[in-house]
Amino acid sequence: MSKTLHNGLEILELLAAHPNGLSVSEIAECIGVHRTVAHRLIRTLEAHRLCRRDEYKRISLGAGLVTLSESVEQDLRTLARPILEDLADTVEATAHLVVRESDTTVRAMMVIEPRRSQVHIAFRPGQVHPVNRGSAGLAILSTLPPTADERPEVDRARRLGYAISAGEVVSTTIGISAGVPRRVGGAQAAVGVSVFDATDEARIGAAVAAAARSLGDLLH
Known part of the structure; x- marks a missing residue:
């Protein structure tokens, strides 16, 4: 070097x-x-x-x-923005796009806050955390072949179509994310939301998974 x-x-x-x-x-x-x-x-x-x-x-x-930075995954961010805006407003929670940065880390590339929610979680894009902690990283791992040392939550995400984690990235915050179907040569990515309460997990998970599929369809 x-x-x-x-x-x-x-x-x-x-x-x-x-x-x-x-x-x-x-x-x-x-x-x-x-x-x-x-x-x-x-x-x-x-x-x-x-x-x-x-x-x-x-x-x-x-x-x-x-x-x-404007040219970094510009097509991915451009295509993801309206999908994240719709997801944030539908679920009334902050939506995010996270991409895998290395073998061990992921980075929040885009954060969209809901327009009609009275209370929501706010954080800046650019945050980095381990790929095996937090719903986004777990969702990305669930799109890959199983490994012997993967967390049980990854297998659960693979079966449900979305991953959920509580307090692993930000305390008191619950993340629900789904992996974006990969394009050839593209970044591994996940779409998700950050919420305070996940009692409606199935509905939120379905909305997140649908958003991830929509983005995947546009990228292929």
Whole structure:
């Protein structure tokens, strides 16, 4: 690997975890380089508008990342938005699109809040959590062949057509998700909702599964 590029990407990941910004010294300490090296890396990222420096000389992510992110799975997000909006309004709960980022993690790519619900759960896209925790990851795993070490919840999701988890990603929150049928070469993804109460699990699960199938049909 390129050590310089690796350090630069580490800075971006570090800043993503600290939205209020960090000083050059703090960045240098966190990624394990000399302050001079950190300063040089930051100046390069600034030149590409990937990070910025405020009046207090604290570094945070820059607007250039927005331009880069717009093309990431753009077709997937464009097709998913109306489906998620309809799902959120139907279930009156926050809907989300989650994609598998690596062998061990998934990331929330899109979050849509309901327009007519008085109370709902709110969170930002971009959150990362283990693929084997939370309904979205379990739903994605359920679209794959069974493995010897998979959780019983994955097999249950495979049989029901949707996965459910409680408090595994956010405490007091219940997630219900269904895997999106995979397109060739496409990202493994799941559509789901976050609710406070799952007494109506079957109805919500059916709505989530239908939304996932609709998105899958559009992607094929």
